[in-house]
């Protein structure tokens with residue numbers, strides 16, 4: 001039997017729950033398994049941004065609704081039914097969860113979106129909840145950690161925490177969409193950021209049009 005080596009996806013309470021959905025869809029579409037941690041605060045942003053009340057006891061149905069929703073409010077074409085079999089869910093307060101130990105065979109962790117509180121907690125090694133604990137474990141095990149921070153403007157404290165994360169080996173990836181890839185919908189901007197997260201993890205995808213050295217090429221493509 002093939003041994004399961006999941007990516008841990010940590011969703012914290014910054015604005016940007018569509019980024020998390022796009023990364024999760026991208027990982028599952030690439031055939032990756034996922035262990036999911038949804039912070040307590042992120043339930044507020046998810047409720048605000050999608051109308052979904054995320055419940056631990058009903059995570060499968062709530063996640064299905066989340067992944068089926070595009071950032072423009074329209075249904076996404078992603079087929080969630082089978083893909084959810086590759087997801088394992090851990091409650092944010094469960095500090096005995098599998099990924100809280102370095103011996104758990106995770107590939108690495110993607111924190112999407114990352115709040116400044118999560119950035120601070122991971123930079124300082126607080127491990128105050130499962131998301132922060134898994135991020136600290138990922139760093140100590142020298143596995144890839146991608147932190148898609150979403151805040152603007154940034155204060156000096158957060159900037160220092162971001163430098164600390166970079167020095168500890170994480171990829172600090174501001175959720176900062178670019179416009180050169182020919183975006184015409186909100187989902188295109190979301191997919192650009194999600195695609196850059198997957199790039200940092202080395203996971204193949206077709207979420208955005210890559211720059212090929214030709215000015216204006218995205219405008220000419222349909």
Ligand SMILES: Cc1cc2nc3c(=O)[nH]c(=O)nc-3n(C[C@H](O)[C@H](O)[C@H](O)COP(=O)(O)O)c2cc1C
Pocket residue numbers: 011012013014015039040041042044045048114115116117118150151
């Ligand atoms: C609607 C809403 C939007 C928020 N957006 C952000 C944000 O974009 N960036 C951020 O750092 N915090 C944001 N916050 C604040 C965080 O949710 C808060 O700092 C929380 O403590 C983060 O906890 P967590 O890292 O455990 O998820 C937002 C809160 C709410 C209710």
